[in-house]
Amino acid sequence: MKLFVAPMFCAGLVASALASAAEDWLPPLPAWQGSSEALIKGRADNWVTPAELTGLTDSPDYAATLAYMQALVDSSDWLQLEQFGVSPQGRALYLIKASKALHKIANNPARPLLLVQAGIHSGEIDGKDAGLMLLRDIAHGSKATLLDNADLLFIPILSPDGHERRALYNRMNQRGPLQQGWRATAQNLNLNRDYAKADAPEMQALLGVINQYQPDLYIDVHVTDGEDYQYDVTYGFNEPFAAISVNSASWLAKVYRPAVNTALEQAGHIPGPLVFGVDNKDFSKGLSGWTASPRFSNGYGDVRHLPTVLVENHSLKPYRQRVLGTYVLLQQSLKLLNEQGKALILARQADMQARPKRMTLSFKAAEQADVIDFKGISYELRQSAISGDSYVAWTGQPKLYPQLPVYWDKVADKEVAIPQAYWIPPEQQLVIQRLKLHGIAISVLDKPQKISLRQLSVSDYRFADKPFESRLMLTDASFDAAVQSRSLSAGWVRVSTDQPLGRLAVALLEPTAPDSFFSWGFFPGMFERTEYFEPYAIEPLIARMLAQQPALQQQFEQALAKDEQLRNNPRERYNWFYRQMPFYDQQYLKYPVFIEP
Structure with missing residues (x-):
């Protein structure tokens, strides 16, 4: 038997003393014991993980993690290591495929596929060490049956650059591990705000994995902070009453949640709902239940019909307890897919085949509480x-x-009638490429075509005061719509909503959606004018207009009476007439994506 020798990584008496002191400012810690502690292997075990060598108080660095993964994969015919991308600082992104039928792991309706992702926020690394323990027990322990009728994709570190920005003092609100990574990437992007816009190379690589393997269940492991409570493992998904993928959400609510809660409770953990205090100084006011938009993993999964569970372990619980709770959750998820995964596949297919006429773009809190x-x-x-x-x-x-x-x-906040299609001019290459990256099907016009389309004009708008996730977002916008016959040249791109990812296309291209490309500021050019007038040219033109259109003088005077800026600004007076002229930029403030009703 090949023995694995764990590489040395950050430890030492000084670091241990600092870690002990670091907990002094955190709230008192209730005692905990659970049967899941039996999952930990001792130093004498041939495949003890680097984290277990510390008693699950610390987590290995990138090199030590990769070394253990490589040795484990080399030892088993059921495991395979695959690089799926590269971080901005040049670190490889890896996943482990686990299956008793590795050659059939993608798009196999007979074998449900679970995608587990850790380290999207690398300071919240519980999932990495729990996943390595579970893979070890599948390959060299008693958990081989978990691969009898289901497969697993495991991403241990989605943000390796953030993972290597390790320090003792990165997260003051969190108990362990000793060395904690950083929340954001090297480009200072929060990957769990990037699903819709997909700016980060790490996210673009992840979307490639999702499109290639088409998983049936997606688990994204985090650590949350804020209020203190008894729960050590909280998790959630967009609930059936506010889900785009209603059938998948119902499976998660009726099948997944009861089974996972039972498994966690039997192992000594306290599972809880993913909710937040309405008033952090007065818990009696109640809780807020969140419906995620597509910038987040669980909101994105909902809109693309990929059942997604967002796990938020409680930051004030010890690392050991959190890792073991994550292990139990992942193990039960695989067990459930073995037993009832085909029902989930059918639920997903029903969601993908549905063609509703309307779609809710965002939700707001109900006044009536559960x-x-x-x-x-x-x-x-x-x-x-x-x-x-x-x-x-x-x-x-x-x-x-x-x-x-x-x-x-x-409660539906914004809602829209789903159009037949969106039309995008060929110069909008960034948007077209992002749609392809998401796996959305498009078609390219091969010859000129005349078609009746709706175009939206921005009548009022406001940009954010400062960047968010490296973009200046539109925080508010109003639109006027006009239907017109358009002659489109070859090269225009049509995005039909009559496809499995049609509602994802709506979420990205409907400008009023909270995570649309418009809201994220993908169309800055529509807010700029590059042709102007000189007074010597516009004065005679205005005189000619007034002579030919007597009613225009009255309209101008009415506008003067209503608008103080127009009365006091000579340039704005010229602009009022300029907007009535054919010389005016006809694309200014026009949303460049056309809508086929």
Whole structure:
């Protein structure tokens, strides 16, 4: 038997002492014990993981992780290592394929496929060490049956550059591991805000994996912070009452959640819903239940009919406890796919085949609340001499909040009739390439065509005051619409909504959608004018217009009476007439994507 010797990585007495001191500022920690602790292998085991060598208090660096992965893959015919991309700093992105039928792992309706992703925020690395332990137990332990009727893709580190920006002091709100990576990439992009716009090379590579392998269930492992509560593993997905993929969401709610909760509870963990306090100083006001938009993994999965579970382990629980809880969740997910995965495949197919006439683009919180018994932690409000304000101090003592209201995002906020198609001019190459990257089918016009299309004009808009995720977003915009007959030249691109990813196309191309390409600022050119007038040219033209159109003088005077800026700004007076002339830029403030009703 080939033995694996773990490489040395960050440890030492000084670092251990610092880690111990680092917990002094965090709230008191309730004691925990669970049967999942039996999953940890000791030093004598041939395949003990680097994290287990520390008692699950630390996590290995990129090189040590890769060394363990390579040795494990080399030892098993069921595992295969694949590079699927490169980070901005030049680090390879890897996934491990786990299957008893490796040659049939993609698009196999007989074998449900689970995609597990860790390290999208590399300071939140629980999933990496849990996944390596589970793969070890599949290849060299008692968990081989998990691959009898299901397959696994495992991405241990999606953000390797952030992973290697390791330090003892990256995350003050989180208990372990000792060395923690950084939340953002080397380009300072948050990958879990990048699914729709797909700016980051890491995200573009991930979308390639999704398109190539077409997984049936997607699990994205994070660590959350904020309020303290008893739950150590919280997770969520877009619920059936606010989901685009209703059939898949129903499977997650009715089949997945009860099975995973039971497995976690039996292992000594406390699973909970992915909710947030309405008022962080007054828990009695209730909770907010979130419906994610497509910039997030779970919102993106919903709109492209990929059932997606966002796992948010609780940051105040020890690393050991969080990793073991993640192991149990991943193990039960694979077990469930073995037993009931074909029902999920059928649910996905129903979602992909559905062709609704309308689509909700965003949701807002309901005024009427649901209620749950919430397993919280008691707290005190203390006055700060530093800030001058009060702050929450958690006591570490369990407290049940019975019948706590939960206000779910389930009321349609923005809604749209789904058009037949969107038409994109050939010069919009960035948008066209991003659509292809998402796997959306397009067709290119091979000869001129005349067609009736709707064009939107921006009547009012506002950009954000500062960049967000390296883009200046449109925070507000109003549109006027006009239907006109257009002569399109060869090269125009048609994006039909009559396709499996039709609703993803709507989410990206409907400008009022929260994560559309328009909202993310992909069309800056439409907000700029490059041709102007000189007074010596426009004065005689205005005189000619007024002579030919007597009513224009009255319209101008009415506008003067209503608009103070027009009365006080000579240039704006010229502009008022300029906008009535054929010389005016007819593409200014016109959304360049046309809509086929």
